[in-house]
Amino acid sequence: MSSNEVFKCTLCGDCCKGYGGTYVTTDDIRAIADYIDEEPESFIEKFCTTSGRKQVLSQKPDGYCVFWDRVCTIHPVKPRMCRAWPYIESVLVDVQNWYSMGSMCPGIRKEVAEATVRKAVEAMLPAKNLR
Ligand code: SF4
Ligand code: SF4
Numbered sequence: 792m793s794s795n796e797v798f799k800c801t802l803c804g805d806c807c808k809g810y811g812g813t814y815v816t817t818d819d820i821r822a823i824a825d826y827i828d829e830e831p832e833s834f835i836e837k838f839c840t841t842s843g844r845k846q847v848l849s850q851k852p853d854g855y856c857v858f859w860d861r862v863c864t865i866h867p868v869k870p871r872m873c874r875a876w877p878y879i880e881s882v883l884v885d886v887q888n889w890y891s892m893g894s895m896c897p898g899i900r901k902e903v904a905e906a907t908v909r910k911a912v913e914a915m916l917p918a919k920n921l922r
Pocket of ligand 1: 799800801802803804805806807876895896897898899
C-alpha cells in the first residue's frame with residue numbers, strides 16, 4: 792500500500808488553523824527567516840509566540856497561521872512539523888493517534904488497518920524529517 796492510500800491531502804487548510812500552534816525548531820527559524828529576508832531574531836519577534844520554552848508560529852485573529860493565505864506562503868521552507876504531517880512519531884507510539892488525527896484532517900483515511908498505518912508512517916517518517 793502506498794502512502795497515498797493512507798493519506799491524501801485535500802488542501803482544506805484546517806491543519807493551518809488552531810490546534811495549539813506550529814512549533815518551529817532552530818533550523819526552521821533559520822530557514823524561514825532567510826526565505827522571507829529577516830534576521831532570525833526579528834523573525835521570532837514578528838512571527839512567533841512563546842509556548843512554554845518553545846517558539847510557535849503566531850496565529851492571525853481568525854485562528855489561522857500567520858503564513859496562511861489560502862495556501863502556505865512559506866511552502867518551500869515550512870516547518871518540520873508541517874512537512875512531516877501526518878507521518879509523525881506519536882503515531883508509532885500509539886497508532887490510535889492516527890484515527891484521532893483523522894477527526895480533524897479529512898486527508899487521513901481512518902478505515903485503514905492499524906498495521907498498514909504503522910507501516911506507512913515508518914516508511915515516510917525518515918524522508919519527511921530531512922532538511
Ligand atoms: S487538514 Fe489534512 S487534508 Fe486539510 S490541508 Fe491539512 S493535511 Fe491537508
Ligand atoms: S507554516 Fe504553512 S503549512 Fe505550516 S501551519 Fe503555517 S501555513 Fe500551514
